[in-house]
Amino acid sequence: MMILLFDIGNTTVNFAVAKDNEIIANYNISSDLNKTSDEFYIQLKQFIDLTKITNVVIASVVPKITLELVKLVEERLKIVPLLIQPKTKTGVKVKTDNPREVGADLIAVAAEVVSENKSTLIIDLGTATKYIYVKNNAITGVIITAGVEISINALTKNTALLPKIDIKVPNKVLETNTISCMQSGVTYGVAAQVDGLISLIKEEVKEDFKVITTGGFSNIIIPLIKHEQKNDPLLIFKGLLKIFKLNER
Known part of the structure; x- marks a missing residue:
């Protein structure tokens, strides 16, 4: 098969x-x-x-x-x-105000971790950065923010004098030329946001949880994150495979 x-x-x-x-x-x-x-x-x-x-x-x-x-x-x-749509068996409960608003991609990554004994925070570092909190086989909360690419595009499209740039980590946080300054903002900036939001989530949920990172920009941002985490670039595909088996049965 x-x-x-x-x-x-x-x-x-x-x-x-x-x-x-x-x-x-x-x-x-x-x-x-x-x-x-x-x-x-x-x-x-x-x-x-x-x-x-x-x-x-x-x-x-x-x-x-x-x-x-x-x-x-x-x-x-x-x-x-x-x-993957509302009527599909996924094994994931969605405890949000409007479950039908939760994207298929969020449900798919959650499907891979719902059987874990420990609560899990999935951080998907894609076009947007998405934080999916999974507890007791359910998505119980989500954060969606501008990711690396959205941040770069917002800078270059809305400011006439800022150039289009490659996304890479500069040598220092405080830089001294325009391109490196922009690169610092969108790489160290996103990493600092990740660390900050993990801390805020810990304060709110008042429990220990695992952190799993995934997404196309994770290889750039992960080395800059201070919190312990595990990276799984294939997380969404593993979740989709699990959903397929659920529906096959």
């Missing part, structure tokens, strides 16, 4: 292949709203042998891309994909 797992975000479409309950490969392409199902098909074929895929699972926060990928899967692969 070969399972194709999709995590469709605003910046990238991340996808992985699972075989025998193990993630064996993962890739990403840009989230292009103008791309058709045929164009996605041509792109995906460059990475994986689609003829060997037997099942597909999709978690998405971009409806337009979801439609194109569902069309691709149904027409090209002759498979009805499993979409």
Whole structure:
């Protein structure tokens, strides 16, 4: 059994292949709203042998891309994909004011840790930075903030004299040239926010919890974080695989 797992975000479409309950490969392409199902098909074929895929699972926060990928899967692969949506069995309770507002990506990462005995804070360092608190098989609270990429884009789009820059960690926190100053702000700044919010959450929940980091910018930010944490870049795919097994049964 070969399972194709999709995590469709605003910046990238991340996808992985699972075989025998193990993630064996993962890739990403840009989230292009103008791309058709045929164009996605041509792109995906460059990475994986689609003829060997037997099942597909999709978690998405971009409806337009979801439609194109569902069309691709149904027409090209002759498979009805499993979409992560309110009616889907996930094993995750959502204790929020409006559970239907909670994104499929948040539910998917939570699905991987709900069986843990200890409460867990998942920090997803993607386009936005998301903090998902999981306790007793339920999402009990979430924080969403501007991530590294959003912060950079906000700076360059709203200030005429600031240049577009590569995202990397400068040598010092206090820098002396424009580009390094911006890089310091969005890397050390996000790391300081992560550490600060972990401390505030500890004060609020008044219990010990594990911290798991994931997401595309985790490799940049993790070395700057002072709190103990475990990084799992495949967390969302593991969660999607767990949800697939739940629905398969």
